[in-house]
Amino acid sequence: MDPILNPFAPGAGTAPPELTGRSELLHSAQVALERVRLGRPARSFMATGLRGVGKTVLLNHVYRMADASAYKAIHVEAVAGRSLPTLLLPALKRTLLELDRLGQVNEAVKRGLRVLRSFVSAVKLNVGEAELGIDIDPERGVADSGELEADLTALFVALGNAARAREKAVAIFIDEVQYLARPDMSALIMALHRVSQLGLPITMFAAGLPHLLGVSGDTKTYAERLFDFTSIGALSYDDVIQAVDLPAQKQEISFTPQALQEIYQVTEGYPYFVQEWAYHSWNAAPRSPITQDDVVTAQKTVLARLDAGFFRVRFDRMTPRERAYLRTMAELGPGNHRSGEIANRMNADVRSLGPLRNILISKGMIYSPAYGENAFTVPLFDAYLRRAMPEFKA
Ligand SMILES: Nc1ncnc2c1ncn2[C@@H]1O[C@H](COP(=O)(O)OP(=O)(O)OP(=O)(O)O)[C@@H](O)[C@H]1O
Numbered sequence: 001m002d003p004i005l006n007p008f009a010p011g012a013g014t015a016p017p018e019l020t021g022r023s024e025l026l027h028s029a030q031v032a033l034e035r036v037r038l039g040r041p042a043r044s045f046m047a048t049g050l051r052g053v054g055k056t057v058l059l060n061h062v063y064r065m066a067d068a069s070a071y072k073a074i075h076v077e078a079v080a081g082r083s084l085p086t087l088l089l090p091a092l093k094r095t096l097l098e099l100d101r102l103g104q105v106n107e108a109v110k111r112g113l114r115v116l117r118s119f120v121s122a123v124k125l126n127v128g129e130a131e132l133g134i135d136i137d138p139e140r141g142v143a144d145s146g147e148l149e150a151d152l153t154a155l156f157v158a159l160g161n162a163a164r165a166r167e168k169a170v171a172i173f174i175d176e177v178q179y180l181a182r183p184d185m186s187a188l189i190m191a192l193h194r195v196s197q198l199g200l201p202i203t204m205f206a207a208g209l210p211h212l213l214g215v216s217g218d219t220k221t222y223a224e225r226l227f228d229f230t231s232i233g234a235l236s237y238d239d240v241i242q243a244v245d246l247p248a249q250k251q252e253i254s255f256t257p258q259a260l261q262e263i264y265q266v267t268e269g270y271p272y273f274v275q276e277w278a279y280h281s282w283n284a285a286p287r288s289p290i291t292q293d294d295v296v297t298a299q300k301t302v303l304a305r306l307d308a309g310f311f312r313v314r315f316d317r318m319t320p321r322e323r324a325y326l327r328t329m330a331e332l333g334p335g336n337h338r339s340g341e342i343a344n345r346m347n348a349d350v351r352s353l354g355p356l357r358n359i360l361i362s363k364g365m366i367y368s369p370a371y372g373e374n375a376f377t378v379p380l381f382d383a384y385l386r387r388a389m390p391e392f393k394a
């Protein structure tokens, strides 16, 4: 089939031709956006899931929903080692300047800018000050204590008042949220909690790898009131069928039921794999309907591509010891594996492997689904490792 007309969209954060299986989440997000705008309490979502399940795509979809209504939408991607102020401030500044330009001089908006200026003067940043320079006097004594939680709260309150004065709301979208440091995460939650108490129109949607939320006590309680912690995962059989069949049908092309069944089976419903398989099956098929044989023919190309790309980029970042740990996990098969079990296989003491395990978690290769348990963040990674390191002996 003509590759130029191929509707499928494998890639990081590439919008699929048909976003299936997420309608409930999107509906709740729409309701939350409307409620926050009206100053009513609402729960946004914090979505977690493995690599390639569609977190970024989902977040981008809600971003566009916000952007199309009365929202100023801010999107940032957290990066290991970068502080929250460094990530957020350029976008917050832009938002306040846009609010400023929306109408006649407004005291709440000007105050927002002054508070931002105070905030900037008090935090240590690793972005150029010039990028954040604002031609306005700071609001002395507000948001400049140097204590992140209090300062961020003061800044969000000022921003919320500024947005309200312009009949706008603010939605902050944070992708790869697992990279935020714990104190930053907890300051963010406390600041959002305060603006929600005051009925100010600011909300946040976030997505990241599965992890145990690194906050406790009051912060945890507030987080549970502010967010629905949703885990997003593989698509159901019906959702896979829709994701593949509908985009093809729009171009008057069809997949046979056996072809669809085959795609579901080999991908286990993981969205990124669904796009890859559908894409290459389309290219491999000589004509419509696309058959099971076409899917099987495409398999070689897909696996070669995945092994050279999606899987390989992650594998290449690992040291030999890290690879050995991962390969041992793969030897134990799919699913969760206890640290003790892995250590046994490696003939090592579980405590001595603790630091190695922590590095793998911080690199986002594995996560801990429960205390002492380990699982891959990349679906089907165990099978890949067995292909990549066939001779391995623990
Ligand atoms: N609901 C869905 N239906 C069909 N395809 C989807 C869906 N969600 C995502 N995809 C496809 O899956 C692929 C991966 O999506 P995305 O990059 O959003 O995943 P991710 O969870 O952010 O991955 P990572 O953890 O690597 O950042 C894209 O090609 C996208 O088009």
Ligand SMILES: [Mg+2]
Binding pocket: 013, 055, 056, 057, 175
């Ligand atoms: Mg992503």
